[in-house]
C-alpha cells in the first residue's frame with residue numbers, strides 16, 4: 001500500500017483523448033453523419049484537423065474553426081454523444097473514480113472541447129461544473145450547432161494558458177494531457193510539471209516535451225504516492241516474449257497494460273541472462289532453456305508462460321525456490337499433433353517420402369512394393385496422455401487396432417488394449433508412436449535395444465521430445481532395413497533459428513519424414529495457446545490464482561473480498577503461524593485464508609479488511625523463509 005498521501009497538487013486534466021479515450025468532436029461528427037454517404041470522408045477530415053491541432057502543426061483556433069465548419073451537428077445529437085463518451089472514459093481514469101471523488105476542488109478539467117458534453121461525463125466522477133473550463137457551442141434558431149462562443153478564452157490560440165492564469169492557483173500545479181496546448185501551460189511557467197498522458201494516444205512532439213510520460217493514470221498516482229485502485233501500475237509490468245508466439249499473445253498482454261517486448265527466435269543462456277533483469281513475465285516456447293543461472297539473474301520475475309505443452313526446458317524446481325509460477329497450454333495443440341501423426345502414419349505406410357523424393361529427382365517409380373493399408377494394422381502408442389489418448393480414438397476411426405503403454409494408470413478409450421510393459425507393446429505393433437513427456441528419466445528411452453524389439457518392417461514415429469530417442473540407434477535400425485520407415489519431428493539438438501542449418505544422422509535416409517518441430521505449429525493451435533497462456537498469467541497476477549500452474553500448488557481462489565496478501569515461502573514448519581501472529585499483532589481482521597504446499601514451497605493467501613497499518617506489510621515481508629510477497633487490492 002502506498003505511504004500516506006502527500007498533499008495533492010492542483011491537477012489540470014485535459015478531456016479529449018486524456019479523460020476519455022476519444023476526441024469529442026470526432027465522435028459528434030460520427031453521430032451527426034450517421035446516415036450520410038459522406039460520413040467516412042467528413043469524419044476523416046475532422047480527425048485529421050484534430051490531429052494537426054493537437055500536435056501543434058496547426059494553430060488551435062484555426063483547427064477548431066475548420067472542424068466546426070465541417071460538422072453538421074444539432075442539439076439533439078449531444079445526449080447521444082454524452083452517452084457514448086461515458087462509455088469511453090479512459091480505463092485507468094475509470095478504475096480510479098474514487099480518487100476523484102476523494103479530492104473535490106483539486107482537479108480541474110481544462111479543455112478546448114465543449115462544456116455541453118464534458119460536464120455530464122466528468123460530473124459522474126464528482127467533478128463539479130465550476131471545475132470544468134471549456135468552450136461552449138452556439139446554436140441557430142433550429143438548434144443547429146453553428147460554432148463556438150468567440151468570447152470564451154479557450155477558443156483562442158494560447159487559450160489554455162490564459163485560462164490557467166485566470167485561475168490564480170497557489171501551490172503546485174500539474175498538467176496531464178496528450179496535446180501540445182497542454183504542454184504550453186508548463187512552457188508558460190504556469191504549471192510545475194507536464195505529464196504526457198499516452199494511454200490513448202502518444203504524440204511524439206508532445207512526449208518530447210514532457211517532464212514525465214504516463215502510460216496510465218495509475219502510474220501518476222503511484223509516482224506521487226496517492227491512493228489508487230490497483231496495488232501496482234500494470235504499465236510497470238515488463239513482459240519478454242521469445243520464439244514468436246501468435247501475435248494475439250502480445251495483443252492481450254498489451255491490452256492489459258503491460259509493457260511487452262518481443263524477441264523473435266530464441267535466446268541462448270547468456271543472452272537471456274542479459275535480457276531477463278527487470279522482467280516480470282517471461283514467455284517462451286519449447287526451445288528456450290530457463291536454467292538456474294537465468295533465474296538467478298531474474299530479479300523481478302513472477303511468472304513464466306510456456307506457449308506450448310512441454311515444460312522440460314524450464315528448471316521447474318528452481319522456479320519454485322524463487323517463487324516463480326509456471327503455466328503452459330496443456331491442451332491447445334494436442335489435436336494438431338494428432339493430425340500430424342496420423343498423416344505421417346498414412347504416408348509412411350505408402351512410402352510417400354521416398355516416392356516424393358524420387359519424383360522430385362525426375363524418377364517415376366510406380367510399384368506396390370513395401371506399401372500397405374493401415375486398416376487392421378496394430379498401432380502401439382507409448383505415452384497415453386492428452387495426445388496419445390486422442391490419437392487412439394482418431395486412429396481407431398480409420399481401422400487401426402490400438403495398443404498402448406503408459407507408466408501411469410490411464411483410462412482405456414474405445415477398443416484400445418493396454419500393454420503391461422513396453423516390451424509387450426513393441427513385440428506386436430506394426431507402427432510405434434511416441435507421446436511421452438520430456439522428463440529426464442525418458443532420455444534415450446528408445447535405443448538400440450528397443451528398436452531391436454520392434455517387429456521387422458515396422459514404422460516408428462517421434463513427435464514427443466528429441467532426447468527421448470537415441471538418434472544414431474534409430475538411424476542404424478533404418479539403414480539395416482530392420483525398420484521400414486520413420487517420422488521424426490523433434491531432435492536432441494534443434495537449430496536456434498531458421499537460419500541455422502539442420503544436422504542429423506537421419507538426413508538422406510529413404511522413407512524417413514523429417515519435420516522441423518512443427519507438431520503444434522498450426523494457426524488454430526497457436527491462436528489457442530496465445531489466448532490460453534496470457535489468461536493464466538494475468539489471472540495469477542490479478543488474483544493470485546494458480547489453477548493449472550505446472551509447478552505451484554494449485555489454488556482456485558474465490559473472488560477477492562478486500563486486500564489480498566499473497567505469501568510464498570519455503571515449505572518449513574511454522575510459517576503460517578508466524579503470518580497469523582503478525583496479523584493478530586496488528587489487529588487485522590482475516591476474511592479468508594487459503595494455504596497449499598508442495599515439496600518445496602507453501603503458498604498462503606489471506607484476504608483481510610482494508611484497514612491496516614502500512615507497517616504490517618513490511619513485517620510480513622520480513623518473516624523468515626519468505627520467498628516472495630505481494631499485496632493485491
Ligand SMILES: NC(=O)c1ccc[n+]([C@@H]2O[C@H](COP(=O)([O-])OP(=O)(O)OC[C@H]3O[C@@H](n4cnc5c(N)ncnc54)[C@H](O)[C@@H]3O)[C@@H](O)[C@H]2O)c1
Pocket residue numbers: 309310311330333334337382383384385386387388405406407408410435436437438442445463464465489490517518519520521
Ligand atoms: N512435436 C510437437 O510439436 C509437440 C507438440 C505438443 C506436444 N509435444 C510433446 O508431446 C508429448 C506428449 O504430450 P501430451 O500433452 O500428451 O503429454 P501428457 O503429459 O498429457 O502425456 C504424457 C504421457 O506419457 C506418459 N509417460 C511418461 N513417461 C513414460 C514412459 N517412460 N513410458 C510410458 N509412458 C510414459 C505419462 O504418464 C503421460 O500419460 C510431450 O513430450 C510434449 O512435449 C510435442
Ligand SMILES: O=C(O)[C@H](O)COP(=O)(O)O
Pocket residue numbers: 285286287307308309310311333517518519520521
Ligand atoms: O511442447 C510443445 O507444445 C511442442 O513441443 C511445441 O513446441 P513449440 O511451441 O516450440 O513449437
